[in-house]
Amino acid sequence: MPEISTAEAILKAKCPRCHRGDIFIHNAYHPGFSKTNKLCPHCGLMFEREPGFFFGAMYISYMFTVAIMLGTAFVLYFGFNDPPLLVYLLSVPLITVLLVPLSFRFSRVLYLYAFGGVSYNRSYAEGRPNPK
């Protein structure tokens, strides 16, 4: 299996250490989209680095939610020539709710990559762990 870049590993929600194992058990639009593997199925990395580790991901999720709401309002205003208020009141919450799974997952993935204290190690990807 060829190596994938860190950007691709983030987009595909792969383990930060081996870029192979899935962080989540199901895909983004499965009812269990939020179920996170405890350990990387490929290299065994513990994803929840310490108890409550993923609470910090809420801040990133909040940023995503604000960006989605503002982005939707801007698209309506500029792309649809400022429709009536009711259109904003219906479409902004609807689009925000539809994107909750992606927001939830990417905030966890980004938080794990930024603050998890692990970096890519090719030997874990190849299944021959060598901590150096």
Ligand SMILES: [Zn+2]
């Ligand atoms: Zn891994």
